[in-house]
Every structure is written in C-alpha cells, then in structure tokens.
Amino acid sequence: MTVEATGTTRRGRGARKAIRQTRDVTMLPALKRKLPLVEPMDAGQIEKIDAASMGILEDVGVVFRDEVALEDWRKAGADVRGETVHLDRGLVRELIATIPSEFTYHARNPANNLPFGGDHGIFVPMTGAPYLRDLDDQRRNPTLEDLANFHKLSHMLPAIHSSAHHIVEPYDHPISQRHLRITYSSMKHSDKTFMGMTTSPKNAEDVMEMCALLFGEDYLETHAVCTGNCNGNSPLVWDETMLGALRAFSKRNQPILCSPFVLGGANTPASVAPTVAQLNAEALSALAYTQVVRKGAPAIYGHYLSTVSMKSGAPMAGTPEISLMNFMIGQMARYYDIPWRTSNTLGGSKTFDAQAGYESAMTMNAVLMAGANYMWHSAGWNEAGMHCSMAKFVVDAEVCAMGYRMAEGVRWDDFDEALAAVRDVGPGGHYLGHPHTLENFQRAFFMPEMFNNDSIEQWQAEGGVEINERALQRCRDLLNEYEEPALDPGVNEALLDYIARREREIPAADALNQDH
Numbered sequence: 001m002t003v004e005a006t007g008t009t010r011r012g013r014g015a016r017k018a019i020r021q022t023r024d025v026t027m028l029p030a031l032k033r034k035l036p037l038v039e040p041m042d043a044g045q046i047e048k049i050d051a052a053s054m055g056i057l058e059d060v061g062v063v064f065r066d067e068v069a070l071e072d073w074r075k076a077g078a079d080v081r082g083e084t085v086h087l088d089r090g091l092v093r094e095l096i097a098t099i100p101s102e103f104t105y106h107a108r109n110p111a112n113n114l115p116f117g118g119d120h121g122i123f124v125p126m127t128g129a130p131y132l133r134d135l136d137d138q139r140r141n142p143t144l145e146d147l148a149n150f151h152k153l154s155h156m157l158p159a160i161h162s163s164a165h166h167i168v169e170p171y172d173h174p175i176s177q178r179h180l181r182i183t184y185s186s187m188k189h190s191d192k193t194f195m196g197m198t199t200s201p202k203n204a205e206d207v208m209e210m211c212a213l214l215f216g217e218d219y220l221e222t223h224a225v226c227t228g229n230c231n232g233n234s235p236l237v238w239d240e241t242m243l244g245a246l247r248a249f250s251k252r253n254q255p256i257l258c259s260p261f262v263l264g265g266a267n268t269p270a271s272v273a274p275t276v277a278q279l280n281a282e283a284l285s286a287l288a289y290t291q292v293v294r295k296g297a298p299a300i301y302g303h304y305l306s307t308v309s310m311k312s313g314a315p316m317a318g319t320p321e322i323s324l325m326n327f328m329i330g331q332m333a334r335y336y337d338i339p340w341r342t343s344n345t346l347g348g349s350k351t352f353d354a355q356a357g358y359e360s361a362m363t364m365n366a367v368l369m370a371g372a373n374y375m376w377h378s379a380g381w382n383e384a385g386m387h388c389s390m391a392k393f394v395v396d397a398e399v400c401a402m403g404y405r406m407a408e409g410v411r412w413d414d415f416d417e418a419l420a421a422v423r424d425v426g427p428g429g430h431y432l433g434h435p436h437t438l439e440n441f442q443r444a445f446f447m448p449e450m451f452n453n454d455s456i457e458q459w460q461a462e463g464g465v466e467i468n469e470r471a472l473q474r475c476r477d478l479l480n481e482y483e484e485p486a487l488d489p490g491v492n493e494a495l496l497d498y499i500a501r502r503e504r505e506i507p508a509a510d511a512l513n514q515d516h
Contacts, residue, residue, distance in 0.1 A: 023481065024158065025155075025156045025157070025158060026158060027111075027112050027158055027160075027161060027192060028158045028159055028161075028401070028404060029114075030114040030115050030116065030120040030121065030122050030161065031120065031121040031122065031123075031404050031407055031408070032119055032120055032408070033119045033120075033121060033368070033371060033407045033408075033409075034119075034407070034408055034409030035368075035369070035406070035407050035409050037330065037369060037370065037371045038327045038366075038369040038370060039327065039330075039331050040324065040327050040328065040331075041327075041328055041331050045273075046331055046332065046335050049273065049276055049277050049280060049328070049332060050280070050332070050335065052274075052277035052281075053277050053278075053280040053281040053284060054089035054092065054281075056236070056277065056278065056281040057086070057087040057089065057092060057281050057284065057285060058086055058087065058088060058089060059086070060236065061079075061081070061084040061085055061086040061087075061236070062084070062085055062087070062236045062237070062238065062281070062282065062285040063083050063084050063085075063236060063237040063238070064083060064084075064085050064238050064243065064289075065083055065237065065238065065239045065240050065243075066238070066239070066240040066243040066244065068243070068244070068247070069238070069243045069289065070083065070085070072289070072292050072293065073085045073289070073292065076091070076095075076292045077091060078091065085285070087284075087285060087288065091288070092284055092285075092288050095287075095288040095289075095291040095292065096284065096287050096288055096291065096336055096338065098291050098295050098296050099287060099290070099291060099296075099297075099298070099299050099338050100117070100296065100298050101117050101118065101337045101338065101339065102115070102116065102117030102118050102120075102339070103116055103117060103224050103255070103298050104116060104223075104224065105122070105193040105224050105225070105227075106193070106215070106219075106223040106224060106225050107191055107192050107193045107225075108187070108191045108214060108215070108485075108487070109191035109192070109485060112161075112191060112192045112193065114161055114193060116224075116339060116373060116374075117339035117373055118339075118373075119371070120373065121368075121371075121372055121373050121374070121375055121407075122161035122162065122373070122374060122375065123159055123160055123161050123162075123344065123375050123378040123379070123397075123400045123404075124160075124161060124162040124164055124195070124227075124374065124375060124376045124377070124378055125150070125154050125160055125162065125163075125164045125167055125377070125378060125379040125380060125393070126164070126167060126376075126377040126378070126379060126380045126381040126385065126388055127164045127165055127166055127167050127195065127376075127377070128166060128169070128385060129142070129167065129168045129169065129380070129381075129385060129386065129387050129388035130142075130168075130169050130386060130387075131168075131383075131386055131387035131388075132146055132168045132387055132388050132389070132390065133351075133352070133382075133387055133388070133389040133390060133391065133392075134146065134390060135390055135472055135475060135476060136472075137391065137468065137472060139387055141169075141171040142168035142169055142170060142171060142388075143170055143171065143172045144170040144172055144173055144181055144185065146168055146170070147166065147167060147168050147170045147182065147185055148185050148189055149390075149475075149479055150167040150168060150380070150388065150390075150393065151163045151167070151185050151186060151188075151189035151190050152189050152190070152478070152479060152482045153390075153393060153394065153397075153475065153478055153479070154167075154190055154192065154379075155189060155190035155191070155192065155482070155485065156478045156481070156482055157379070157394065157397040157478075158397075158401060159397050159398070159400040159401035159404055160192075160378065160379060160397050160400070161192060161193065162192050162193050162194055162195065162227075163186045163189065163190035163192055163193075163194045164186065164194060164195045164376075165182050165183065165186050165194060165195040165196060165197055166178070166179075166182045166197065167380065167388055168388050170182065174506075174508035176506050176507060176508060177502070177503050177506050177508055178197075179197035179199060179203040179206060179207065180206060180210075180498075180499045180502055180503065181499070182197060183196060183197060183206070183207050183210050184210070184495055184496075184499060187210070187214055187487070187495065188484070188487055188492070188495075189484060189485075190485065191485040193225065193226070193227070194226060194227075195226065195227045195228070195229070196208070196211070196226045196227065196228050196249070196254070198228045198229055198230060198242065198245035198246075198248075198249070198256075199241070199245075200241055200244070200245065201240075201241065201244025201245050201247070201248055203245070204228060204244070204245035204248035204249060205248045206502060207226065207228075207248075208220070208226075208248055208249070208252045208254065209498065210495060210498060210499075211225055211226050211252075211254070212252075213491060213494045213495055213498060214491055214495065220252050220253060220254065221252075221253055222253070224253075224254060224255050224298055225254065226249075226254050227254070227255050227256070227257065227300075227374070228245060228246070228248070228249035228254065228255070228256040228257065229256070229257040229259055229302070230242045230243070230245060230246040230256055230257065230258055230259060230286055230302075231259050231260075231261045231304065232258075232259065232260040232261055232282050232283075232286060233261065234260050234261055234262050234263070234267040234268060234278070234279070234282060235267050235268065235278060235282075236278070236281070236282060236285075238285070238286060238289075243289070246258075246286065246289065246290065246293070247293050249297075250290045250293040250294045250297040250299070251293060251294055251297075253294065253296075253297050253298070254297075254298070255297075255298040255299060255300055256290060256297075256298075256299055256300070257300045257302035257341045257374065257376075258283050258286035258287045258290065258299060258300065258301060258302050259283075259302030259303050259304055259341065260278075260279050260282035260283055260302075260303050260304075261303075261304045262275065262279050262303055262304060262305050262306065263306050263307070263308050263315055264305070264306065264307040264308065264321065264322075264325070265307060265308045265310060266308045266313060270310070272321050272324055272325055272328075273328075275325065276325055276328045276329060276332070279303055279305075279325075279329070280329070280332050283301050283302065283303060284336075286299075287299050287301060287338065299338070300338070300339050300340060300341050300373070300374055301329075301332075301333040301336070301338045301339065301340040301341065302340065302341040302342075302374070303329060303341070303342065303343075304343055305322055305325055305326065305329075305342065305343060306322065306346075306384075307319050307321050307322055314348075314384070315348070315384050316348060317346035317347055317348045317359040317360075317363060317384070318346065318347075318348075318358060318359030318360070318361075318362040318363050319362075322363065322366070323362065323363070323365075323366035323370075326342055326366045326367055326370040326372070327366065327369070327370045329342070329370070330342075330370035330371045330372060334371070339373040339374065340372060340373055340374070341372065341373065341374035341375075341376055342367050342370065342372040342374070342375060342376070343363070343367075343375075343376055343377040343381075344360075344363060344364050344367045344372075344375040344376065344377055344378040344400070345360035345361075345363055345364050345377065345378055345379065345381060345396045345399065345400070346359060346360065346363050346377060346381050346384075346385075347359045347360050347381055347382040347383070347392070348382075348383065348384050349382055349383065350382075350383050351382075351468075352382065352389050352391045352392045352395075352467075352468050352471070356382050356389075356392060360381075360392075360396060360399065361399065364378075364399060364400070364403050365403070368403050368406070368407045375400075378396060378397075378400050379392070379393045379394075379396040379397050379400070380392055380393035380396060381396075390471075390472060390475045391467075391468045391469075391471035391472050391475070392471070393475070394450065394471050394474045394475055394478070395450050395467065395471050398448055398449065398450045398451075401446070402446055402448065405446050411443075414436070414440060417436050418436055418440075420436070421434050421435075421436040421437070449474070450467060450470060450471055450474065451467070452465075452467070452470070
C-alpha cells in the first residue's frame with residue numbers, strides 16, 4: 001500500500017522562493033516572559049489548596065480503571081481498595097519531586113528546538129475539531145488534505161511553535177488507522193515539534209515507533225521530541241485508555257500532559273477555589289503515576305478548563321472565573337516546580353465574530369499573565385472546539401505574536417539613543433524622519449497585518465474587506481507560498497513502510513465514519 005502526502009500545492013518552487021524572500025516565516029524562539037505574573041493567592045492560600053488536594057487524595061482517593069496501573073500503585077506502596085487508589089501525601093511529594101522542571105523540545109530541524117519550563121512558553125494550535133470552516137468559510141467535515149493544510153499553516157506562522165497532531169479529524173480515513181496518517185502529516189509538513197495521538201495505548205505506541213524512525217530509538221531516551229496528552233474524567237477518574245497511552249509516552253521518556261477535563265460547576269464544585277483544589281488533586285495523581293512508570297520522565301501539569309452556564313449547562317469560554325483559575329493553577333504548578341499546560345484563545349462562537357475575538361483575547365491575556373508553559377489550542381478554536389476556523393487560525397497566530405511581544409516586556413537597549421532624539425527634534429517637531437526612527441521603526445511598535453487601521457475612506461476605496469475575508473486570503477497566500485521542509489528520503493520511506501504495514505494489520509472495516 002502506498003501512502004502519499006496530501007495538501008494544497010499551487011505554485012512552483014521559484015515563485016514560492018521569491019515570495020518567501022519578502023515574508024519572514026522564521027519561527028519565533030520560545031517565549032521568555034519578562035512581565036510580572038498575576039498571583040492572586042498568598043502563601044497561606046497556596047498551602048490551603050495543597051492541603052485540600054492532599055486530603056482528597058488521601059481520604060477520597062482517585063479511581064484508576066486500569067489493572068496495570070493498580071498493580072503499579074500497589075508496588076509503589078499506595079493504599080489500593082478495588083479501583084480506588086488512596087495516595088499518601090508523602091508518597092505524592094516524593095514522586096513528583098523527580099519530574100524535570102525544565103527540558104528542551106527537539107525538532108527535526110534543530111533551529112526549531114525549544115527550551116521549555118520555568119519562564120519559557122510555547123504556542124501550540126488547537127486539536128480535535130470534528131468540523132472546520134474552510135477557505136470558503138463553509139462548515140464541513142475535514143479530510144486529510146485539510147489537516148495537511150493546517151500543518152502547513154502551522155509551519156508558516158512564526159508564533160506557532162508546533163504542528164500539534166489532529167488539528168481537525170480526517171474523516172476520509174478509517175478511525176482505526178487515522179493516527180498513522182495524522183502523525184505522518186505532523187512530521188512531514190512541518191519541521192517543528194509536534195504532538196502524538198493518545199486515542200488508545202496501541203495508537204500511542206505506534207506514534208512512539210514512528211518517532212523512533214524519525215529521530216532514532218536511542219535519541220528518544222534522552223531527548224523530548226513529541227508530546228502526548230492524558231485526559232482525566234473529572235471528578236477523580238483516570239481510565240484504561242488514557243493510562244495506557246500515558247505509559248507508552250512515559251516509558252519512552254517523552255512528555256505527557258496530565259490533564260483533568262474540567263467543566264466548572266458540572267464535574268467540579270460550583271466555586272472557584274474548591275474547583276482548583278479538586279483539579280490539583282487529579283493532576284497530581286497522574287503526575288505522580290508518570291514517575292511510577294519511569295522515574296525522571298518529563299511530565300506536564302495539565303488541564304482543560306471551562307466553566308458551564310448555570311442556565312443551560314453549555315461550556316463557556318473567556319469567563320472571569322477561567323482567568324482566575326488559570327492564575328491559581330499557575331501558582332500551584334510553580335509551588336510543585338512542574339511545568340504546566342493550559343488552553344489558549346478559546347472561543348464559543350459559531351462564526352469568527354466579535355464574541356470569538358473577545359473570548360480569545362480574554363483567555364490569552366490571562367494565560368500569559370498566569371505564566372503558562374504549554375499554551376495549547378492557541379489557534380483556530382471556536383464553537384467550543386467543535387470546529388477549527390481557517391480564518392481564526394491565522395488571526396489567532398498573529399494575536400499570539402502580539403501577546404509574545406507584550407510578554408517580552410519593555411526594551412531598554414535603545415533608551416539613550418531615543419532620548420537623544422528628543423533633544424534633536426525639540427518642541428513642535430516630529431520623529432518620522434529621524435535616524436533613530438528609521439533604524440527602529442520595524443521593531444518599535446507591533447504592526448499587525450490582519451487588523452486594518454486605515455482611514456474609513458481608504459478602507460472603503462480598497463473594497464471594505466472585513467477581517468474574516470482578509471484572513472481567508474492570508475490562508476490562501478500562505479498555502480500558495482508553502483514549500484515542504486525536506487525530510488530525509490530514507491526516513492520518509494521507513495515511515496511510509498511502517499504505515500503501510502500497520503494499515504495491513506489494523507482492521508479498517510466499518511471504521512470510516514462520515515457522520516459525527
């Protein structure tokens with residue numbers, strides 16, 4: 001069976017090269033934050049959350065619906081009663097102490113390696129959308145070609161640090177085999193770091209085998225190259241699928257996000273501080289388990305965080321309480337000295353409208369001020385994650401670049417030269433032609449490309465194009481300009497051979513699902 005790369009390619013190499021010379025698509029380094037963090041809890045309140053979480057772990061316990069995990073916990077000295085594991089706080093603290101506080105993500109292009117943890121953060125696109133809004137702004141089921149185009153956009157957008165994995169679900173391939181095509185697309189269409197599918201333990205093992213083919217088996221032992229995600233079932237349950245996937249990543253020394261799936265008020269108490277206490281207990285139980293699997297394996301304190309409408313039960317984005325909880329979770333992660341993940345630029349709107357923009361901006365500002373390290377869902381998320389919008393994807397990426405610039409803090413390197421310009425210009429003058437301005441105008445103030453700041457007369461003269469259509473045109477332009485980053489032919493052949501063999505082995509009958 002032959003596996004072929006898919007995606008939009010419209011222009012020749014020479015034309016794309018000429019355009020790239022005028023557009024800088026070089027990935028931004030990992031964000032190194034220099035602004036003060038927002039930390040609403042004092043030391044006593046941090047300890048109060050910690051004590052409450054440890055009390056939950058000791059007295060209530062956490063359900064691990066997985067025989068392997070239960071046996072692992074027995075051997076580690078935990079109090080296992082049926083499927084419920086009661087964790088002594090001393091054991092938890094001993095285990096999480098071996099999680100690395102910082103490490104480096106290694107990409108297949110070393111120029112795209114990323115320091116991670118501490119005050120470094122990265123922006124990662126959304127994943128898991130069952131629908132997309134396409135280049136014609138139509139909501140429909142995605143295909144593998146759509147997924148490839150999102151991976152290409154991720155490669156081209158400087159503020160995006162990862163190609164993630166299934167940004168959208170490719171419905172034109174069997175469910176049981178999709179993870180192979182998704183992983184290959186992540187690897188092939190971008191040379192940034194990426195994520196690995198954890199939809200089953202075996203799927204996660206396939207991802208690890210493909211990573212070994214791309215980087216080398218021994219390389220994985222000492223280098224973080226791919227991120228997995230383990231979602232909890234709040235309240236206080238981890239299931240066999242997620243735990244098996246966690247083991248697949250941790251055994252190979254690859255980072256895993258330990259992410260309770262929180263719908264505040266539905267599967268947590270209807271109150272901010274107790275919700276954080278429960279979430280913290282859930283995250284700690286999985287983080288501790290990664291160290292039972294392999295001491296010293298990288299792990300990331302995670303969560304998916306939403307609140308629900310008390311009127312309808314629907315999940316909400318951009319609410320004040322989500323921001324407050326992000327601030328608090330950041331404090332707790334730093335208290336344990338563990339890097340942490342959150343969700344960024346979330347929108348609940350059905351189209352790319354003002355609601356989507358406000359919700360996303362509210363979330364991103366909180367995420368940056370909370371000091372998050374792994375900022376997932378940073379591009380495209382709308383309709384509570386039900387679709388990925390191509391227009392929102394590129395605008396979100398630019399907003400991330402704006403947030404990146406803000407979080408870098410104030411630059412002081414040209415302070416004396418700029419003050420000298422004040423003396424040169426004097427009262428009533430202007431700075432537009434001054435040498436300092438000519439030298440610094442490109443870096444002095446962020447100039448967004450997606451937002452229009454022209455006069456209304458000029459905007460109207462140029463067609464009165466609103467941001468959704470401008471963004472879709474930007475997508476078309478980027479895809480026209482895209483050139484695939486070279487992948488070693490031998491490695492590519494090995495990956496294709498592995499996919500072909502696994503697709504022969506994995507039953508595909510009745511696995512195509514065109515209706516979601």
